[in-house]
Amino acid sequence: MNKKTVLSGVQPTGDLHLGNYLGAIKNFAKMQNENDCLFCVVDLHAITIFQDPLELRNNTYETTAAYLACGIDPKKSIIFNQSQVPGHAELAWILNCICRVGWLNRMTQFKEKSGKNSENMSSGLFTYPTLMAADILLYKATHVPVGSDQKQHLELTRDIAQKFNNDYKSENFFPLPEPYIEKDISRVMSLRDGNSKMSKSDPSDYSRINLKDDQDTIVKKIKKSKTADTTIPISDDQINKIPEVSNLFNIFVGVTGLTKSELLSKYAGQNFSNFKSDLSDALIEKVCPIGNEVTKLMQDKKYLNQIMYEGAMKAREKSAIVLKDVYDIIGFVKQ
Numbered sequence: 001m002n003k004k005t006v007l008s009g010v011q012p013t014g015d016l017h018l019g020n021y022l023g024a025i026k027n028f029a030k031m032q033n034e035n036d037c038l039f040c041v042v043d044l045h046a047i048t049i050f051q052d053p054l055e056l057r058n059n060t061y062e063t064t065a066a067y068l069a070c071g072i073d074p075k076k077s078i079i080f081n082q083s084q085v086p087g088h089a090e091l092a093w094i095l096n097c098i099c100r101v102g103w104l105n106r107m108t109q110f111k112e113k114s115g116k117n118s119e120n121m122s123s124g125l126f127t128y129p130t131l132m133a134a135d136i137l138l139y140k141a142t143h144v145p146v147g148s149d150q151k152q153h154l155e156l157t158r159d160i161a162q163k164f165n166n167d168y169k170s171e172n173f174f175p176l177p178e179p180y181i182e183k184d185i186s187r188v189m190s191l192r193d194g195n196s197k198m199s200k201s202d203p204s205d206y207s208r209i210n211l212k213d214d215q216d217t218i219v220k221k222i223k224k225s226k227t228a229d230t231t232i233p234i235s236d237d238q239i240n241k242i243p244e245v246s247n248l249f250n251i252f253v254g255v256t257g258l259t260k261s262e263l264l265s266k267y268a269g270q271n272f273s274n275f276k277s278d279l280s281d282a283l284i285e286k287v288c289p290i291g292n293e294v295t296k297l298m299q300d301k302k303y304l305n306q307i308m309y310e311g312a313m314k315a316r317e318k319s320a321i322v323l324k325d326v327y328d329i330i331g332f333v334k335q
């Protein structure tokens with residue numbers, strides 16, 4: 001049987017939100033029964049933009065807790081912290097020597113994050129996609145569950161893997177990893193602006209549902225969320241014309257598992273108040289238990305340390321095998 005190897009990562013840079021959950025983490029738990037899975041808290045990525053050390057440490061625990069609270073089972077999956085496995089940084093260096101500057105220049109996420117200020121960003125932020133490629137290739141992962149904003153980084157990972165295999169005449173050494181991107185909810189949008197992504201860095205907290213939000217906050221945020229001046233559209237086509245409405249429908253589908261046509265048959269033509277109140281209930285049912293579990297787990301750092309330690313040991317063992325082969329292929333002298 002050919003088991004897939006699944007790897008993904010989340011940066012410990014702030015409160016996790018519904019976009020992280022629906023776009024990525026929810027799929028992690030789904031994939032762990034049939035595949036070899038590794039889920040990583042990517043602190044090396046986080047410091048490409050300055051992080052306060054105390055906050056970084058706290059966020060690393062919190063992201064680990066969120067993995068557990070979202071149903072990732074440390075008996076089935078390897079949960080670990082990137083900086084505790086030195087192979088990530090080691091392979092990233094090698095892949096930096098494979099990846100072309102021109103390829104990195106095309107990365108839209110760097111352009112978005114740096115804006116007009118690119119000369120002043122860290123060089124780590126520029127080469128960040130090669131570290132992401134290293135995260136994936138270090139375990140020869142074949143499938144990577146991510147939100148659609150990461151698609152371009154996955155394509156770059158494939159280019160890097162292919163060039164390594166070609167340059168070193170090591171056909172099929174690195175597999176070419178496939179993104180696993182869920183349709184419709186691969187890009188959850190801001191509740192205030194249906195054209196921008198729900199994001200940790202949006203200054204308005206009303207733009208997102210955080211996994212730690214309590215019931216009242218969720219109700220308030222959904223009540224205030226932008227919709228349309230009209231009643232609820234009566235067809236899929238009409239929904240798709242209004243980004244904010246389409247986003248709320250996608251979120252509703254994502255948290256309940258109902259289809260859009262089931263939702264339409266219930267709410268089409270009505271005003272938004274029933275729809276919003278039912279959506280809030282569904283969100284409360286899904287999100288609040290996760291937030292409560294994160295709060296509970298954060299009281300037990302000893303347990304979280306143990307999870308991270310055991311995960312790191314397993315990840316070190318796996319990654320050492322691949323890294324040894326890479327060193328060999330490249331021509332580094334063996335001791």
Ligand code: AMP
Pocket residue numbers: 009010011012019020021022023024025145146147148149150185186187188189197198199200
């Ligand atoms: P980050 O918080 O940037 O480390 O993202 C962690 C994961 O969540 C990645 O797979 C992202 O693609 C995914 N993600 C982040 N924001 C969103 C969003 N608004 N919609 C869907 N997926 C998202």
Ligand code: TRP
Pocket residue numbers: 007008009010011042045131132135136144145146150153
């Ligand atoms: N770059 C991803 C993000 O910002 C996080 C990430 C780092 C990742 N390494 C990864 C995702 C490896 C998937 C696989 O969201």
